[in-house]
Amino acid sequence: xxxSTTNTRVRDIRSLQRRKERDSRGLAYVEGIRTVLGALESxxxxxxxxxxxxxxxxxxxxxxxxxxxEKRGIERLDISAEVFKTLSNRDGPQGLSAVxxxxxxxxxxxxxxxxxxxxxxxxxxxxxxxxxxxxxxxGAGASGxxxxxxxxxxxxxxxxxxxxxxxxxxxxxxxxxxxxLAWAREQTVTLVGAADDAETPYRGANYGARTILLLxxxxxxxxxxxxxxxxxxxxxxxxxxxxxxxxxxxxxLVLYEILDQREASSVxxxxxxxxxxxxxxxxxxxxxxx
Amino acid sequence: xxxSTTNTRVRDIRSLQRRKERDSRGLAYVEGIRTVLGALESxxxxxxxxxxxxxxxxxxxxxxxxxxxEKRGIERLDISAEVFKTLSNRDGPQGLSAVxxxxxxxxxxxxxxxxxxxxxxxxxxxxxxxxxxxxxxxGAGASGxxxxxxxxxxxxxxxxxxxxxxxxxxxxxxxxxxxxLAWAREQTVTLVGAADDAETPYRGANYGARTILLLxxxxxxxxxxxxxxxxxxxxxxxxxxxxxxxxxxxxxLVLYEILDQREASSVxxxxxxxxxxxxxxxxxxxxxxx
Numbered sequence: 001x002x003x004s005t006t007n008t009r010v011r012d013i014r015s016l017q018r019r020k021e022r023d024s025r026g027l028a029y030v031e032g033i034r035t036v037l038g039a040l041e042s043x044x045x046x047x048x049x050x051x052x053x054x055x056x057x058x059x060x061x062x063x064x065x066x067x068x069x070e071k072r073g074i075e076r077l078d079i080s081a082e083v084f085k086t087l088s089n090r091d092g093p094q095g096l097s098a099v100x101x102x103x104x105x106x107x108x109x110x111x112x113x114x115x116x117x118x119x120x121x122x123x124x125x126x127x128x129x130x131x132x133x134x135x136x137x138x139g140a141g142a143s144g145x146x147x148x149x150x151x152x153x154x155x156x157x158x159x160x161x162x163x164x165x166x167x168x169x170x171x172x173x174x175x176x177x178x179x180x181l182a183w184a185r186e187q188t189v190t191l192v193g194a195a196d197d198a199e200t201p202y203r204g205a206n207y208g209a210r211t212i213l214l215l216x217x218x219x220x221x222x223x224x225x226x227x228x229x230x231x232x233x234x235x236x237x238x239x240x241x242x243x244x245x246x247x248x249x250x251x252x253l254v255l256y257e258i259l260d261q262r263e264a265s266s267v268x269x270x271x272x273x274x275x276x277x278x279x280x281x282x283x284x285x286x287x288x289x290x
Numbered sequence: 291x292x293x294s295t296t297n298t299r300v301r302d303i304r305s306l307q308r309r310k311e312r313d314s315r316g317l318a319y320v321e322g323i324r325t326v327l328g329a330l331e332s333x334x335x336x337x338x339x340x341x342x343x344x345x346x347x348x349x350x351x352x353x354x355x356x357x358x359x360e361k362r363g364i365e366r367l368d369i370s371a372e373v374f375k376t377l378s379n380r381d382g383p384q385g386l387s388a389v390x391x392x393x394x395x396x397x398x399x400x401x402x403x404x405x406x407x408x409x410x411x412x413x414x415x416x417x418x419x420x421x422x423x424x425x426x427x428x429g430a431g432a433s434g435x436x437x438x439x440x441x442x443x444x445x446x447x448x449x450x451x452x453x454x455x456x457x458x459x460x461x462x463x464x465x466x467x468x469x470x471l472a473w474a475r476e477q478t479v480t481l482v483g484a485a486d487d488a489e490t491p492y493r494g495a496n497y498g499a500r501t502i503l504l505l506x507x508x509x510x511x512x513x514x515x516x517x518x519x520x521x522x523x524x525x526x527x528x529x530x531x532x533x534x535x536x537x538x539x540x541x542x543l544v545l546y547e548i549l550d551q552r553e554a555s556s557v558x559x560x561x562x563x564x565x566x567x568x569x570x571x572x573x574x575x576x577x578x579x580x
Contacts (some may be wrong), residue, residue, distance in 0.1 A: 042531075128418065136539055138530030162536070169531045203550060239549065240428030241332075241459045245542070246452070249426055252539040253546055259529065260493060 001054070002079040005086045009077065013051065013099060014087055019153050022102070028155035031089060031097040033062045038165035039100050040069055046101035050076045053084035056095025066096070089157045102155050105144065105171040107179065112187045114209040115266075117142040117258050119251060120180065122226065123149045123217040130154055131162025132248035137170050138163075140255040141262075144171025146212070148180055181229055184212060191230045193222050194254060196244055198233035205234045207258050218247050291344070292369040295376045299367065303341065303389060304377055309443050312392070318445035321379060321387040323352045328455035329390055330359055336391035340366045343374035346385025356386070379447045392445050395434065395461040397469065402477045404499040405556075407432040407548050409541060410470065412516065413439045413507040420444055421452025422538035427460050428453075430545040431552075434461025436502070438470055471519055474502060481520045483512050484544060486534055488523035495524045497548050508537050 002010060015021045016029040027048065030039055039047055050069055057063065070076055084093055112118070119137060124130050130152055134145060145154070151174075153159065160167050175183070184191055190208025194215050214230060216222035221244075227233060236245060236253055244250070292300060305311045306319040317338065320329060329337055340359055347353065360366055374383055402408070409427060414420050420442055424435060435444070441464075443449065450457050465473070474481055480498025484505050504520060506512035517523060526535060526543055534540070 038531075132536045132539060135532055136535055138532045139526070139528045139535050141529035164532050164534075166530070166532050236429070236546070237549065237553075238429045239431035240456070241328075242425055242428045242454050242456050244454075245426055245429050246422045246538065248536065249422060249539060249542040252535070252543060256526070256543055259527065263527075 002077065002083055005083050010079065010083055010087065016099065019156065022153065022155050026102045028100050028102055028160070029097060029157070030100055030160055031157070033059050033094050033096050035160065035165055036096050036098045037062065037065045039098060039168050040065055042168035046103060047074050047098050048101055049099040050074055051087070051097045051099070052076055052078050053081045053095035054078060055081040056084060056093060059094070062096050103172065105173050107146070107173050107175045107183050110173065112189055112210040115262060116210050117255065118144060118146060118212045119255070120146040120148055120212050120214045121151060122215065122222065124151050124247065125218050127152045127156045127159035128162045129218065129246070129248045131159040133251045134163035134166040134170050136248065136252040136255055138166035140259045142255055144173065146173040146175055146180060148175060148177050190232060192232045192234060193227055193230035194236070194250055195222055195227060195233045196235060196238070198235035200232065200234050202234040202236050202254050202257050205232060207261060211258055213251065213254055215247060215251055292367070292373055295373050300369065300373055300377070306389065309446065312443065312445050316392045318390050318392055318450070319387060319447070320390055320450055321447070323349050323384050323386050325450065325455055326386050326388045327352065327355045329388060329458050330355055332458035336393060337364050337388050338391055339389040340364055341377070341387045342366055342368050343371045343385035344368060345371040346374060346383060349384070352386050393462065395463050397436070397463050397465045397473050400463065402479055402500045405552060406500050407545065408434060408436060408502045409545070410436040410438055410502050410504045411441060412505065412512065414441050414537065415508050417442045417446045417449035418452045419508065419536070419538045421449040423541045424453040424456040424460050426538065426542040426545055428456035430549045432545055434463065436463040436465055436470060438465060438467050480522065482522045482524060483517055483520035484526070484540055485512055485517060485523045486525060486528070488525035490522065490524050492524040492526050492544050492547050495522060497551060501548055503541065503544055505537060505541055
């Protein structure tokens with residue numbers, strides 16, 4: 001068991017707190033029983049190393065997960081509680097963390113199908129917002145996030161924590177704007193931008209069969225070029241004095257509207273194929289059956 | 291101009307970073323041009339003191355606002371850029387902050403009317419979530435937030451920043467659960483709780499004419515007693531692997547569903563009174579007219 005905070009491997013793990021190190025090595029440090037088990041259980045979580053502080057780790061579920069991971073050949077590093085705390089980003093550390101390989105999906109390999117929803121984010125700055133959008137993407141059945149331009153790092157601790165594990169269940173893509181746009185045209189997607197001053201409300205808007213929801217940064221919103229590239233601009237009604245919503249909230253409202261439309265239309269499709277006559281009732285059935 | 295970081299008044303202002311000081315004195319420290327101007331412009335913002343670093347403050351709009359405030363008798367304290375930075379909670383301080391009197395609405399004074407929406411939060415822990423919910427409450431036309439049990443402080447810097455000024459436009463109420471429940475019964479509100487395992491989806495649920503949306507804490511959700519007190523429990527569909535959404539996101543989805551129902555029904559009401567026959571088209575009209 002490692003008991004020195006200056007041990008080479010411990011320093012190596014600690015260096016992953018810096019984005020530059022994470023980027024160049026393609027690794028990330030994840031912490032907490034739930035997150036680490038989520039990474040292990042997911043196809044997306046390539047766990048390179050489990051870090052265990054036996055003095056802190058009491059959860060049976062965690063110990064079971066670690067035993068299974070060791071059987072699969074995942075390396076385990078035992079460190080003292082004291083050393084663990086020097087790595088930890090949180091109060092009350094649970095004694096389990098991991099080094100994971102960052103998983104990126106290449107834009108070129110991506111083929112959209114009808115019913116797919118993606119989010120494209122321009123220069124999102126707040127890691128909490130990015131993590132929250134990953135979490136909602138998972139909840140609303142969206143496939144993943146395409147990060148355009150200089151985005152904050154989804155593999156930063158605060159983004160991963162806010163994602164509550166969705167970083168391992170959703171696709172992450174990086175792309176430059178021109179490459180992204182060319183790809184989107186090829187895939188015949190409906191590119192929908194969110195803009196405060198759009199005339200079409202987000203509810204009832206046409207999102208098409210394959211949708212990419214494009215959101216600007218917290219400060220700047222969408223650029224003129226981006227707005228013009230969109231097939232549709234939608235607005236969220238603002239009934240008070242603030243002029244916009246939190247980015248994660250705005251994304252979530254639109255993603256759940258898209259989900260609602262997709263599920264209503266799929267119920268409607270199956271009703272058609274069953275030759276049901278009272279199709280006017282179908283949207284209500286869709287909501288009750290959830 | 292004050293140039294000493296240990297000046298008594300400066301220390302006094304700095305002490306407002308501690309909740310205990312804020313609570314006992316009923317004051318808060320707010321920062322940034324937008325927030326301070328928002329406080330000045332709002333009926334809710336009782337500004338006790340403006341703090342100005344002339345070397346940092348270049349905005350014409352801010353200088354104009356300060357001049358107006360001084361005319362109205364609001365005290366102004368000039369401090370050096372160096373001293374200002376020791377008070378500031380952010381990078382790139384803009385040179386304008388203020389001490390405001392906390393504004394609380396008493397539950398006893400509160401009379402709900404048809405069409406009113408409120409949020410009641412149980413032991414919300416994250417100031418960013420609380421601020422985000424204030425911001426969305428403003429956007430979705432909800433009146434304010436009732437804080438139940440030990441909630442995080444809405445007058446903390448991070449909560450106020452996340453609210454983007456909505457802390458000055460929405461009502462804030464503090465109450466114990468039994469007092470709150472007795473009051474809610476008197477007001478004949480529909481108490482709607484959000485719960486992952488509820489059978490009724492949040493879309494299309496019945497929210498009544500006067501609604502209080504009850505949300506549990508980030509970790510615990512609603513207690514059994516709270517669930518049983520609700521007239522209606524609603525769930526947000528989860529289609530992926532995470533088991534819940536961020537608290538601010540969950541609140542926002544339900545608040546915007548309530549807004550949508552209210553606006554659809556008010557258009558429907560006016561259509562009725564105009565004796566319009568094609569009332570089946572009305573919900574669509576409601577959405578297009580936003």
